[in-house]
Amino acid sequence: MTRAxxxxxxxxxxxxxxxxxxxxxxxxxxxxxxxxxxxxxxRLGQSANDELMGGAALTAVLVGxxxxxTAKAIAMAYRIGTVTGTATEILLGWTCVASRNLIxxxxxxxxxxxxxxxxxxRQRLSxxxxxxxxxxxxxxxxxxxxxxxxxxxxxxxxxxxxxxxIGGVPMAxxxxxxxTLDSMIGHADQRYLxxxxxxxxxxxxxxxxxxxxxxxxxxxxxxxxxxxxxxxAWRIWRRDGGKHKxxxxxxxxxxxxxxxxxxxxxxxxxSGERITAPLxxxxxxxxxxxxxxxxLKLVAxxxxxxAIAAVVARSLTKESRTSGTYSTAYRFPSLLPK
Numbered sequence: 507m508t509r510a511x512x513x514x515x516x517x518x519x520x521x522x523x524x525x526x527x528x529x530x531x532x533x534x535x536x537x538x539x540x541x542x543x544x545x546x547x548x549r550l551g552q553s554a555n556d557e558l559m560g561g562a563a564l565t566a567v568l569v570g571x572x573x574x575x576t577a578k579a580i581a582m583a584y585r586i587g588t589v590t591g592t593a594t595e596i597l598l599g600w601t602c603v604a605s606r607n608l609i610x611x612x613x614x615x616x617x618x619x620x621x622x623x624x625x626x627x628r629q630r631l632s633x634x635x636x637x638x639x640x641x642x643x644x645x646x647x648x649x650x651x652x653x654x655x656x657x658x659x660x661x662x663x664x665x666x667x668x669x670x671x672i673g674g675v676p677m678a679x680x681x682x683x684x685x686t687l688d689s690m691i692g693h694a695d696q697r698y699l700x701x702x703x704x705x706x707x708x709x710x711x712x713x714x715x716x717x718x719x720x721x722x723x724x725x726x727x728x729x730x731x732x733x734x735x736x737x738x739a740w741r742i743w744r745r746d747g748g749k750h751k752x753x754x755x756x757x758x759x760x761x762x763x764x765x766x767x768x769x770x771x772x773x774x775x776x777s778g779e780r781i782t783a784p785l786x787x788x789x790x791x792x793x794x795x796x797x798x799x800x801x802l803k804l805v806a807x808x809x810x811x812x813a814i815a816a817v818v819a820r821s822l823t824k825e826s827r828t829s830g831t832y833s834t835a836y837r838f839p840s841l842l843p844k
Contacts, residue, residue, distance in 0.1 A: 507592050510820035513670055516599035517813040523600070525607035532572075532601050532679065536686040539568060544691065544701070554700045562704035565687055569708070572683035577676040595675055602670065602678040604662035605809040608634075609802055612651050616802075619644060619795055634658070636689070638775040648793040653770055655801045656724070656762035657755050661685050663805070664723065664812050665716035671816040684712045695779075710753050717754035720808065721747065721761035727807035728765035733800055739765035742787050749784040756786065763787030765804060766797045 507515075525531065547560035576598055584591030611634045618627035627647050628639040635654050642650065665685070670678040684705070691698045692706035721743045729736030742764025743757065750756025750771075763770040763786040770793070771785040 507588075507595070508820070509671075509674055510817045512592075512595055512599060512675070513667065513820055514813070514817050515596045516603060516670070516675075517605070517667070517809075517817075519596060519600045520603045521606050521809075523606070524610055525601075525604060529601075532598070533682055533686050536568060536572065536683050537690060540564065540687060540690050543568070548701060557700035558703055561691065561698075561701035564691075565684075565704045565708060568687060569680050569683045573676045573680035576679040577674075580675065599670060599675040599678060602666040602675065602682050604658070604666075605806070608655065608658050608662050609805060612655055612798075612802060615647065615651055616795065616798055619647065619798075636776060638778065644795070645792050648795055648798045649768075649770060649772075651798045652762060652766065652768065652793055652801045653759055655805050656720075656758040656770075659724070659805050659808050660713060660717045660720040660754070660758050663809050664720045665713055667812050667816040668716050668719065669712075671820045681712055684709050713754040717757040719812075720758040723808040723811050724758060724761040724765055724804055726811065727804045728761075730807060731800065731803055733796075734765045734804065735767060736765070738767055746784075746786045749786065751783075756784075760786045762801065762804070763790065766793070766800055767791070768793040768797050 543564045547564060548557065552560075580591060580595050580598065583594035611630070615627050615630045615634075618624075618630055624644065624647075627644075628642055631642070631647055631650055632639045635650050637650065639647075639650070665681055666678045669681045673680075687702075687705035688709035690705075691702035692709055693699075693702055694706070721739075725736050725739035725743060728734040728739040739761045743761040746760040746763070747757045750759065759770055767787065767790045769785060769787050769790045771783040773780055773782050775781070
């Protein structure tokens with residue numbers, strides 16, 4: 507199996523199976539490791555420098571272990587046999603991509619809104635957003651769905667496939683470690699300002715290209731459907747993409763605002779603290795339920811575009827079979843079993 511074929515198989519499995527909660531997902535293990543390491547590395551009264559170094563060490567170890575551990579696991583599986591190696595590679599790659607799960611979770615919120623069940627919509631929304639959801643209005647829920655789908659299209663679809671095309675499943679898994687660390691400790695609040703700084707900056711670097719590719723894909727997808735505008739998506743992206751405090755989050759969100767011609771951004775509450783984000787597409791109307799539904803179609807199109815692009819890009823690159831590639835563990839052969 508070539509890496510291009512592995513990527514195609516990963517995408518197909520993701521769309522068929524999604525992300526069942528019973529499956530032992532590596533990201534959950536990354537989360538537990540992060541919590542355990544934080545309990546060991548942080549102490550009351552630590553200096554800012556100690557926190558910075560501790561967080562940097564945690565980030566380096568988890569990201570490195572995710573890459574090398576994945577490469578080693580796949581290489582060991584290929585030594586057992588081609589079928590075992592291929593299955594292991596596809597299964598691990600499957601856990602890095604979240605197209606089906608992202609759409610399923612968002613669709614559950616939309617269905618609750620269609621039934622005018624705000625309580626259930628808020629509860630389902632809390633599974634996919636970091637903001638407080640217990641008092642959100644329907645308009646705010648619509649906005650949260652759209653913003654989350656836009657940003658998660660990068661984190662859960664485009665970025666993993668970009669890194670899978672560049673460095674195979676191990677690099678995609680390393681990216682998931684970066685993304686997990688950022689979501690857990692990469693916050694600019696009092697608790698994580700220093701401890702999570704390395705994770706936050708590494709996430710900024712890792713998502714720099716994928717976030718812009720996501721915005722570009724959203725603009726392209728907007729030209730294919732009714733009720734969306736590719737021209738507006740491009741214009742708002744170029745105008746508002748840099749307004750967000752994050753160098754990356756504003757890229758796909760602004761393109762989405764332009765594609766749907768809705769106003770995104772504004773006030774959100776996190777753990778009781780109100781945070782104001784810049785408005786994206788400020789001249790447009792507030793998002794309605796039909797805008798949230800159109801977002802699902804745009805993200806599905808982005809997933810398809812990215813999968814095709816990753817497979818084609820990998821097919822055009824000279825490569826050996828993945829079994830041979832993984833047998834050297836991406837230039838770390840001494841770390842593999844003899």
